[in-house]
Amino acid sequence: MDYNSHERAERLIAQARVEGITPEERVWLDRHTEECARCAGLTDATERALRSLRSVTVRVDPELVKRTQLLVRFRANQLEGERTEMLPVWVCCALSWILGLATAKPVWRGFEWLGQHAGVPNLVWQASFAGWLLLPTIVAAAVLALRRPESGRARL
Amino acid sequence: MELETQSLARGLRRRDPELLDHLIGQYQFRLFRYLLYLSGRREVAEELFQETWIRVLERGYQYDGKTKFEAWLFAIARHLVIDMLRRRKSPADSPASLDDLLDPGKGKRVFEPPNPESAALIDLLAAEEESEHVRSALACLPAAYREVLMLRFQEDMQLEEIAAVTGAPLSTVKSRLYRGLADLRQQLEKDHGL
Numbered sequence: 001m002d003y004n005s006h007e008r009a010e011r012l013i014a015q016a017r018v019e020g021i022t023p024e025e026r027v028w029l030d031r032h033t034e035e036c037a038r039c040a041g042l043t044d045a046t047e048r049a050l051r052s053l054r055s056v057t058v059r060v061d062p063e064l065v066k067r068t069q070l071l072v073r074f075r076a077n078q079l080e081g082e083r084t085e086m087l088p089v090w091v092c093c094a095l096s097w098i099l100g101l102a103t104a105k106p107v108w109r110g111f112e113w114l115g116q117h118a119g120v121p122n123l124v125w126q127a128s129f130a131g132w133l134l135l136p137t138i139v140a141a142a143v144l145a146l147r148r149p150e151s152g153r154a155r156l
Numbered sequence: 157m158e159l160e161t162q163s164l165a166r167g168l169r170r171r172d173p174e175l176l177d178h179l180i181g182q183y184q185f186r187l188f189r190y191l192l193y194l195s196g197r198r199e200v201a202e203e204l205f206q207e208t209w210i211r212v213l214e215r216g217y218q219y220d221g222k223t224k225f226e227a228w229l230f231a232i233a234r235h236l237v238i239d240m241l242r243r244r245k246s247p248a249d250s251p252a253s254l255d256d257l258l259d260p261g262k263g264k265r266v267f268e269p270p271n272p273e274s275a276a277l278i279d280l281l282a283a284e285e286e287s288e289h290v291r292s293a294l295a296c297l298p299a300a301y302r303e304v305l306m307l308r309f310q311e312d313m314q315l316e317e318i319a320a321v322t323g324a325p326l327s328t329v330k331s332r333l334y335r336g337l338a339d340l341r342q343q344l345e346k347d348h349g350l
Contacts, residue, residue, distance in 0.1 A: 018308070018333045019315060049341040052290045053309050058189045061202070065184050068206045069177050072213050076171050079214070 168216030301336030
């Protein structure tokens with residue numbers, strides 16, 4: 001038996017456990033380990049290592065599980081509360097946007113008329129119009145920014 | 157399986173508290189074991205166990221039900237472990253990944269070797285002698301190896317699933333498994349004559 005066959009056997013022993021080997025490779029490996037005490041020992045050692053690894057037990061504190069379930073429920077209520085609280089803000093935003101879009105044409109004309117009468121450059125009244133349209137978003141962003149420091153994660 | 161995961165995904169999107177209670181109970185052992193293997197400390201694993209479920213609640217809408225739930229769960233837990241370890245390290249040597257954090261060649265190992273005088277550490281595992289031996293051997297392995305060994309041989313995950321959890325290429329997962337398995341075998345033989 002040459003060095004290469006031991007090396008191949010060693011590789012196949014690990015490969016069989018990690019990603020699998022073909023039936024032909026299995027036959028070759030079985031035949032080799034029958035004849036080679038060193039590789040048979042390696043197979044046993046690998047099997048024992050994996051059996052030991054699978055036998056490891058970890059104790060989970062039942063209190064930890066209960067605490068976590070409570071914490072998750074508490075946080076779920078918090079999130080639901082936040083969602084409910086924010087609902088009026090989003091409804092107002094949506095209504096403002098709908099109203100803004102529906103009245104965009106006359107408001108545009110209004111800004112244009114005001115701009116021409118006040119003698120300001122076109123860019124100024126156009127920017128003012130854009131600001132008017134963006135106002136609901138700005139208000140909503142401000143509300144969210146003010147709320148953020150208050151909302152925190154629950155701890156038990 | 158897909159039907160099951162799809163209904164799980166719908167429940168998570170609804171933030172169904174009953175479902176979450178059930179999942180916490182169902183995955184308690186597997187998630188805690190994974191966190192313990194990665195972090196190496198019971199108190200850290202307990203903290204991250206809670207954090208993981210809070211994250212599941214908050215990000216439940218991101219689970220699409222196309223993959224196994226446990227793969228998604230472990231990926232969340234893994235990110236939290238990395239975040240936590242990053243926070244605990246100084247910004248100057250801020251590492252980029254779990255491997256950088258836990259490479260034994262680069263600094264202090266995170267997984268603490270068992271101390272027979274510490275009741276808390278003994279509690280980590282059941283009192284079986286073999287568990288102690290394995291734990292001791294695992295303590296000597298880099299966390300990146302421990303992680304893939306645990307996912308492959310305890311969770312029975314496919315290599316592709318492990319790659320998805322760890323965010324590593326398939327070839328990296330395989331090489332970690334081969335090296336981890338060889339190292340574990342050697343450690344067990346050397347330390348305890350198994």
